[in-house]
């Protein structure tokens with residue numbers, strides 16, 4: 316599998332899932348737990364598994380606020396994945412949540428597949444951003460954190476270091 320994107324999830328529960336259905340889970344102490352090997356495709360989404368590295372934050376982030384420690388752990392996990400896989404486009408795709416995808420309806424028949432492919436196939440996004448996904452994952456609070464700060468911090472951190480090849 317050549318990774319094209321990182322998809323961020325929450326586990327929606329407070330204990331580590333076993334078996335771990337993601338590639339990585341970041342716990343409340345910011346520690347990273349490895350699940351499915353990155354050489355394998357997960358079943359963590361309905362339509363967007365191929366080419367995706369799945370990183371989940373332990374917890375349910377629909378209404379709760381995440382600690383700085385766990386935020387830092389998530390930033391590190393994203394940056395490490397970017398440095399490990401230069402094939403992942405370093406773009407924040409959290410600015411286009413599924414709920415706002417109606418703008419795609421204004422594109423022409425020729426433009427639409429291109430826009431959808433671009434949306435689907437690259438960058439760092441939330442589970443709910445994936446085409447055909449009907450989910451609240453990774454939770455509104457975490458979604459907004461990623462959109463506004465965490466993904467940009469992770470990209471800047473990755474850009475400040477050499478890739479791990």
Ligand SMILES: [Zn+2]
Pocket residue numbers: 323324325359442450452453
């Ligand atoms: Zn998810």
